[in-house]
Amino acid sequence: MALVTGGSRGIGAATAVRLAREGADVALTYVNGKEAAQDVVRAVEALGRRAVAHRADGGDAAEATGAVERAAEALGGLDVLVNNAGVGVLGPLESLSLADVDRVLAVNVRGVFLASQAAAARMTEGGRIITIGSCMAQRVPGPGGTLYATSKAALIGLTKALARELGGRGITANIVHPGPIDTDMNPADGPYAAGQAAMTALGRFGTAEEVASMVAHLATTSYVTGAEFSIDGGHAA
Ligand code: NDP
Secondary structure (H helix, E strand, O other): OEEEOOOOOHHHHHHHHHHHHOOOOEEEEEOOOHHHHHHHHHHHHHOOOOEEEEEOOOOOHHHHHHHHHHHHHHHOOOOEEEEOOOOOOOOOHHHOOHHHHHHHHHHHHHHHHHHHHHHHHHOOOOOEEEEEOOHHHOOOOOOOOHHHHHHHHHHHHHHHHHHHHHHHHOOEEEEEEEOOEOOOOOOOOOOOHHHHHHHOOOOOOEOHHHHHHHHHHHHHOOOOOOOEEEEOOOOOO
């Protein structure tokens, strides 16, 4: 039984389908993409697993926590939380407003903290918390990333601390750092795509499915916790 936040599109949608293929029933959240979320629900059901989608804005504290409660109720428990929902606001330092700072930190950090806290309260031994960070938490290759990198780097601390906090209960916490992945957030034919691809060792964007395969591995392995995994085509190499 797994909850994938932001599961209607991109990395989250691929992860929801991949976890279903591995045998999980899946809950997912979305904000605007109700129809896209229903497409993912149908894809999961086509694999013979149960699926539910709930609207829950990770930037709203009550909704971030409520999404975990609703998922656990709908599925009958929670074994895996994938903290995937995130927003990217990039731009020069002086252009970032207080509202930008509050929004990005609310979705990318506070919502992840609250969902992890709520999930930990419901998980039993074998629980898995997997958070989607970013290659920008490890290496910022140019200007414009102050806010986004701040938010994603915070998740490294959260992950390591969760590992220590929950290890005694047999619950693991790990973080995955995608490099440039072809999604709506960062299309492989976007204006900055060529430069991003050139920064990887493999010379290309990754796919959402490639990230999902790492998440699926972490969902099923037991002696890995507090660890960071780059799935970035060698961006950090
Ligand atoms: P997309 O923009 O393609 O998809 C985002 C998903 O998150 C959608 O399902 C969207 O729902 C949902 N979402 C957005 N805001 C919220 C919110 N406030 N609360 C709940 N759900 C929300 O993004 P990606 O798949 O590219 O990114 C997924 C994660 O991976 C993010 O955390 C991102 O920072 C990270 N990442 C992405 C990289 C990339 O190159 N693509 C690189 C490194 C990290 P809806 O359909 O309703 O809008």
